[in-house]
Every structure is written in structure tokens, then in C-alpha cells.
Amino acid sequence: MSFILRRIATTKTGKQIVRDQPLDGDTITLGRDSGNAIHVADLAVNPQHATIVSADGRHVRVTAQAGLGFDLNGRTLDVADIDSAAGAELRFGGHRLTIAREGEAIVLLVERIDELSQSSKDVDEARAFSLAGVLPGKRVGAWTFALLVLLAFLVGPIWTWHSYRGVDERPQGFHADQAWLSGPLSSAHANLKGDCQSCHVEPFVAVTDKACVGCHTGEHKAMSQAHANAPSGMLLAARAPPGIGGRVLAGFAQAFNKPPGRCVDCHSEHEGAGPMPATPQKFCADCHDGMAARLKAAGFEATVADAADFGTGHPEFRPLVRTAPGAKPARAVLGQGAVADFDGLKFPHDLHLQANGGIARMAASFRGRYDFGTKLECANCHRPEADGVRIAPVKMERDCAMCHSLAFESVGGVTRTLRHGEPDQVVADLTAYYRSTPPVRPLQLGGMERRRPGGYAEGQVYNIYFRERAARPARAADAVRAVFSKGGACYDCHTVTPPAAGKSWRVEAVHQTPRFLGKGWFDHDAHKETACADCHTAAPRSKQASDLLVPGLSQCRDCHVGESGARLMKVETATASPCAMCHDYHSDGGKPWVPARQRRKPVIAVTGTESRALYAVSWRAPNAGGG
Amino acid sequence: MAGLFSGKILRRRARATQTERVRERRHEGFLRYAGFRWAKISGGLCLLVIVSYALVDVQPRPNGGSWYGYTLGTIGALLILWLTALGYRKRRMTHDYWSLKAWTSAHVYLGLALIVIGTWHTGFQLGWNVHTLAWALMMLVILSGLYGVIVYATLPAALSNNRDQMTQMQMLEAIRAFDRQLHAAAQPLDAADTAPVLAALEEDPFAGGIRARLTGRYPRCATAAAHRALAAATGGEAEARAKVIALLTQKEAALARLRAHLRLRALLEVWLYVHVPLTFALIAALSAHIISVFFYW
Numbered sequence: 026m027s028f029i030l031r032r033i034a035t036t037k038t039g040k041q042i043v044r045d046q047p048l049d050g051d052t053i054t055l056g057r058d059s060g061n062a063i064h065v066a067d068l069a070v071n072p073q074h075a076t077i078v079s080a081d082g083r084h085v086r087v088t089a090q091a092g093l094g095f096d097l098n099g100r101t102l103d104v105a106d107i108d109s110a111a112g113a114e115l116r117f118g119g120h121r122l123t124i125a126r127e128g129e130a131i132v133l134l135v136e137r138i139d140e141l142s143q144s145s146k147d148v149d150e151a152r153a154f155s156l157a158g159v160l161p162g163k164r165v166g167a168w169t170f171a172l173l174v175l176l177a178f179l180v181g182p183i184w185t186w187h188s189y190r191g192v193d194e195r196p197q198g199f200h201a202d203q204a205w206l207s208g209p210l211s212s213a214h215a216n217l218k219g220d221c222q223s224c225h226v227e228p229f230v231a232v233t234d235k236a237c238v239g240c241h242t243g244e245h246k247a248m249s250q251a252h253a254n255a256p257s258g259m260l261l262a263a264r265a266p267p268g269i270g271g272r273v274l275a276g277f278a279q280a281f282n283k284p285p286g287r288c289v290d291c292h293s294e295h296e297g298a299g300p301m302p303a304t305p306q307k308f309c310a311d312c313h314d315g316m317a318a319r320l321k322a323a324g325f326e327a328t329v330a331d332a333a334d335f336g337t338g339h340p341e342f343r344p345l346v347r348t349a350p351g352a353k354p355a356r357a358v359l360g361q362g363a364v365a366d367f368d369g370l371k372f373p374h375d376l377h378l379q380a381n382g383g384i385a386r387m388a389a390s391f392r393g394r395y396d397f398g399t400k401l402e403c404a405n406c407h408r409p410e411a412d413g414v415r416i417a418p419v420k421m422e423r424d425c426a427m428c429h430s431l432a433f434e435s436v437g438g439v440t441r442t443l444r445h446g447e448p449d450q451v452v453a454d455l456t457a458y459y460r461s462t463p464p465v466r467p468l469q470l471g472g473m474e475r476r477r478p479g480g481y482a483e484g485q486v487y488n489i490y491f492r493e494r495a496a497r498p499a500r501a502a503d504a505v506r507a508v509f510s511k512g513g514a515c516y517d518c519h520t521v522t523p524p525a526a527g528k529s530w531r532v533e534a535v536h537q538t539p540r541f542l543g544k545g546w547f548d549h550d551a552h553k554e555t556a557c558a559d560c561h562t563a564a565p566r567s568k569q570a571s572d573l574l575v576p577g578l579s580q581c582r583d584c585h586v587g588e589s590g591a592r593l594m595k596v597e598t599a600t601a602s603p604c605a606m607c608h609d610y611h612s613d614g615g616k617p618w619v620p621a622r623q624r625r626k627p628v629i630a631v632t633g634t635e636s637r638a639l640y641a642v643s644w645r646a647p648n649a650g651g652g
Numbered sequence: 653m654a655g656l657f658s659g660k661i662l663r664r665r666a667r668a669t670q671t672e673r674v675r676e677r678r679h680e681g682f683l684r685y686a687g688f689r690w691a692k693i694s695g696g697l698c699l700l701v702i703v704s705y706a707l708v709d710v711q712p713r714p715n716g717g718s719w720y721g722y723t724l725g726t727i728g729a730l731l732i733l734w735l736t737a738l739g740y741r742k743r744r745m746t747h748d749y750w751s752l753k754a755w756t757s758a759h760v761y762l763g764l765a766l767i768v769i770g771t772w773h774t775g776f777q778l779g780w781n782v783h784t785l786a787w788a789l790m791m792l793v794i795l796s797g798l799y800g801v802i803v804y805a806t807l808p809a810a811l812s813n814n815r816d817q818m819t820q821m822q823m824l825e826a827i828r829a830f831d832r833q834l835h836a837a838a839q840p841l842d843a844a845d846t847a848p849v850l851a852a853l854e855e856d857p858f859a860g861g862i863r864a865r866l867t868g869r870y871p872r873c874a875t876a877a878a879h880r881a882l883a884a885a886t887g888g889e890a891e892a893r894a895k896v897i898a899l900l901t902q903k904e905a906a907l908a909r910l911r912a913h914l915r916l917r918a919l920l921e922v923w924l925y926v927h928v929p930l931t932f933a934l935i936a937a938l939s940a941h942i943i944s945v946f947f948y949w
Contacts, residue, residue: 066835066836142828142832145832148824156922159918163928168932170929171933174936178782178944182947204782205781270719273723274722
């Protein structure tokens, strides 16, 4: 009965040398201390680590001393009974103790199985010294990132598009293709943010007009009348040949199936939140700059003059005028001599706008009663429409009657006036007046006093009164004639035709043109800080009502320059004016549309004055003075 | 047959070799290759883009969908694909035109020009979408590449100084030698003193995550801890302990050199872990960007 300690050494060539050493006694100690029978040079082993005892030469009891135990079959134990015939492997620190039985002896094999230190282990130099051991591989990262991006930003959006195909309206919430949104939608379309398919219906097909008119019915639906009536050949011929950039864009557009002439060519979206930008001048000037020549070359007749830029290239205005009394309205060209517009009235502007003279004095006498100053101003007679855009036609009762009174009698404090606009009624009213009212009764005829005879003699009071009274009905015809003839109330302002061939007195019809410039748009409201005479320069000198007082292009150009500031003359405060400021492509009758932030803000100081109401008409006795 | 080779080709090749020798002698790297040829070309390209952007009046406002935007976008996308091809090119040996140095030089300078081409392509319209994602990835790739260029120009000298003519494996071998000596010297120590030494032996010199690699700081270094513990220890085996402490000091120095080496290498390599994966993410985002534009045309 004995223990044999076996040690195996490995030579450099890999040859193993086995040395056996019999150990005496039944009890053997194991530890780092050199006094132990089994000396294990391992720092992980205690100086006196364990005792190995065998009573019968076959069964072995291993007992660990205080502190570290040993491992047997993966468990850490302090005591273990082992049948050496069955064998066992115990672990002390980095060493392995194998217990086996050979013949009658118990063999204890001790060998180092762990490296001496961590650094002694074999390393793959290329991997250990680089970041490869610390970070996930570049290839893994590349594939992972690429796949994630493709899933989230390509597969996801296409899946979303596919799943809502043919659906009228997508539910609210997030949709994967919102990641494709190239820029915020304009405020008008902001609610479509999550529904790309409302406009982008088919894949790889550019947004069609059909998508626009699906919602924009009515006026928006058609092109403007002028453009809709033009044959497409004419529209194509009008286009200017594109420059380098235009050709590049057209090349892209053609190569990738993006047809020209769609709504979105002018109404560009995804250009930022807020109102959709006004259509730039370029989209008009593309055709209208030099268009006449191109149309002529293509065999079409040009109906409008060329326009490139308001500041430098715009035709003179062609207002709608009646060149003779009663003529049909036709377009005249400004800047080629005086233009007459017969509206049927007689009205000398110069007389009414004089700073002194009878009219100014009369106006001054009405101060306090009406909003007159020391003289008449334009606004005393001309009154804007409710929306402020245009000036309303002059109305006799409202705008003239404060001076040009038609009152002829006062009954119990109520003034009777002649009916304006109804000559037959005027005749009837005057006739009735003379028939029903006696002349003013002289004072001498009043009272109960007895009178002497002779009062009926020529020139005496009775004679004056009763002769007047007898002749009174016949006076009506004189009064009517007087009213319609020179010096009469009607004749002052109207052209009057005397009765003839069964017709009564006739007054020529008055046509006040509500809008002289039909193709463009002028907003008086936007110009209310400017004095009327600044633009209507001819008004203070105009002697005839037929003088056309519509300002010409040059008056506009005093302030308005081209979209990018182009101008022909010196301008102090320039207002950049794209085509869309005055012209509306879809011409739906309203003001040209302007983004809210470009709209003029109302100025308190100017809007503070209230527009006047209808003037009250009152009776003034002929001897009351005044005029 | 001799006539076939004695012609122009050979002369040209000889001239090219001669030029190459001159460059080798001057240590001309990819940055100053051919007298900054690609730097000049890229600079000119950027200038052209910036000036033409200022001159071209795109309506209604500059963006990627204008003709100018399409032009820059096409140039940029093709450039990105060509720049990516460096990864393929560097694995292929060629012997005459387009040396890898020339290719790398063009890669670096054209890549930098892409900042201008890509950014000006956007018309400075950025948002939270796939289009801006592609731009952002492009910028990250370029900036990581710029970092790479800078560290390639500055760090190799530090790497060489730190190495002190040792190879990497020699650095590791030095540590192993100290470990063996430590193991032997620590045998007489008692259990309390052995534990820290054992921990120092068990310490993996390559341990520590990316953070430790990049900063070179190892606050939980077991060797330093063992040094502190033994220096503070008292009683029994003072002589053996002094020997162990001396060995620990030496091991610490060897570890510091290795760790400085690892740090410099990490700084030299880390940008590629951004540059390469993000390049592929960029190509994916670029594909999504281009397809999305045509899908919702």
C-alpha cells in the first residue's frame, strides 16, 4: 500500500518524460510550501492546501485545509472520498491531480493545465493588437446598417404605398413614406402631409393635373379663358426656346417621364411650410417675352403685346372707353394723344377742384355739415366700393346732391325733391306742384280788416295775387322748360334732348365704366396712402367729363419695378411687381391671389377715416342766402 | 517581337518608373501626390460649384429638384460610387497607371469636394427625411475620412517612438517574461499577498473595451492594484515582497508601452469602423433617396 507521485515533463521537442516517485506513509500533504510531499508551485494553491489519506490502500480521502478547497467534477469541495480504482480528477488552482490505481499502488499524477498567466496564452497577433477584437466587424456593420436603412426607408414606404393603393383617404397617423417628404407642404395642403398618395397616385408617374382637379373643382379646373381657347399648337409655339438649364431640365423631364405643362409646373409644392409661393414672373415671361414674333413665325396671330417684366418690358395700358356719346366700349391705347371717354355727363373737374372760386366757397360754407374742407376733394364725391378695390360709380343723390339740390318744396318740414333719373316724373311733379299750390298770399290779404275798393287795380295787391293765381297752371310748362334748359338743374350736368315727335324731354343715358382695365387688376385699397392726384394727374386740369383720367404705365412705374427690381427710370421707393400682382392666370373675377405674408397690412392712420354715408338733403328757402 | 516592346510603351513605362523613384526618395505620400494634383482639381470643382450656384437663378428657390440640383446630384451620386470603389481597388494589384497612391489621393480630395457638391445639391433645404439622412450619412463618412487622413498624417510617428524598435510580439513577450518571474518570486508569499499577484497574472493585457483602447486609461488595472496592495502590506516575507514589487513595477512599464501602442493603433483604425459601415448605409440611403424621388415623381 503506497502512493506513487507521477510527474510528466514535456521537452522542447514535444517528448514526454514520465517520472514516478513512491511516497511513504498513509497521509500525504499537498501545497505550495516546499515542505509538502506534493509540492505544487502554483500561486493559486495554499502553502498547506490539502491532505490525501488512504486507510485501505484503495479508497482515498482528500481533505482541504482551511481556505481554498478543490474542484471535483465541477464542484468545489472541502472533503472528498474517492475510490482509486474508479479514478478521479481533482483541480488545485492551475494544476490537475489525477488519482488512479496501477496494481497495488495509488498513482497521483500532478500536471499544470492552465497557463502561468493570462498573457502567456497564445494570441492571434492580427486580431489582438487591432480593434477587431473589441468592435463588431466592419462587414457586419456595413450589412446591418445598409439593411436597416433599406428596410426603413425603401421597403417600408413602398409597402405603405402598396397597402393604401386605391384607398381614397389614408387614416391619420404616421405612415412610413412620410420619410420621403422632401419638404413641408404649403399651408393649404398641410392636412395632406400623411397622405402622399393623394397627389402621388401611381409610382414613377409624375403628379398629374387629375390629382389637382380632384379637389380643385370649378374655376381652378380650367385654364384661364384666354389660354384655354388657344389651340395647343399656338401655346407650344409661344414658348421661348429653353436655355442651357432649361434644356438640362427638359432632358431630365423627358428621360424620366415628366410631361411639361402640368399645374405643378407653376404651383410648386414641398417648398416650405406657409402659403404656397406666388407663381414667379418667369412662368409668364417664358411665353410672353417676345411671343408675338414667335407666334407670327408659326403662323398665328398675336392678340396681345409682348410682356417680359413690368419694369422694363410691358405694353401701354389699353383701357375700355366710349369714343363717342352712346358708342360701344372699345379698347384704346394710352400715350398716343388724348383719349376721350364719353360717359354722357358734363363735369369739369378743374372747376370743382379749384382752391378758390364759387365752388370752393360753397364747399367751405358747408363745413361742419358735410366733411368738406376749404375746397372740394376727390373723396368728397368719389366713394370706394365696399371691398375698397374700385371706386363706385358716382351717384347723384349721394355724391352730388349736397350742392346740386333738386329740392323744390317743403311740406310740413319734409323736403320734396325732383326724382333724379326719371325725367317724365320730373315733368309730372312740376305740373302737379303748379296746379295744387297757390302763390304765396300777400300779408295785406290776411286778417279781418276791411279793405278799400280799388285793390283789384293794376299793380295793386289783389290784382297781383289773383292774376297770378289765375295764370298759375300755365306756369308749370315754363318751369319744366326751365329745369331742362340751359341754366336749369338737369341741364347743368346732363345732355338733354327737347321734346319732339310725341316724345317728352329726354336725358342722355349715363354710362360710368366700372373697370377700365379688364385684363389687369388695380386695387385702390392697396394705394390708399397715395393721394388720388398722384396717379390721376390730369384731373385738376380736366375741363371735360370726356377726358380719360386713367393713369398710364409711366405713373405706375414711378413706384412699381420688375420682379427682380428692373426699371427704366429712377424710382425712389421701389415695389417689386411680378406679373401675378396685377394679372390672374385663372381669372376667376376675384383679386389676384397673393400669399398672406405678402399682403399689405392695413395702416391704422389711413383706415381710421370712416367712409361717409348718404348725404341728407334739406330744403333751403331761396332767400336764405348761401348758394 | 522585340520591336513591339521597344516602342513607346516601354519608354513611357521607364519614365513612369523614374518619376516614381523620385517620389519614393522624397517620401511623397498620397496627400502631396503629384504636387497636390487632386487637391487642385477638387478645389477648382468646389469653386466652380459655389460660383455657379451663386450665378444660376433657380426658380422658385434652389433645391435638389431643379436642373442645377439634378446635375449636382448626378455628379455626387456617381462620385460616391467611385469613391467606394477604393475598397475594391486596394485589393487589386496593378502595375502601371493609377497607382494606389494616385487613387487614394484622388479619393481623399474628391471625397472632400463631395462636401460642397452634396451640400449645394440640397440647396440648403434639410429636414427629417430620407434625403437629409443620405446627406447626413455622407457628411459622417466624409468627416470620419477626414479624421483618418489627419491621424494617418500625425500618429505613425508617435507609434514608432512608443514602439522603440520592438515588434508587437516582443512587447507581449516582455510581459510574459515578467509574469513568469512574478510567479516564481511570489511563491514564498502568504495567502493575503498572493491574491493580488495572482490577479495581476490573470489580467489579460488585451482586455478592456473600445473606451479603454481609445483613451488608454485602465482604472481597474490588476497589476497596478497588486502594486498598491503589496506596497501597503506589512509583516512576513518582506524580502520576497520587495522583489515582487520591483517586478510589478517593471510589468507595469511594459504594460503601459503595450497599451500606448494599442491606443495609437485604435486611434488609427477606429475611423474605418465608422467610415466603411456608414458608406454602405449611405449607399442604401442614396438608393432609397433616388428611388423615392422617382417613385413619387
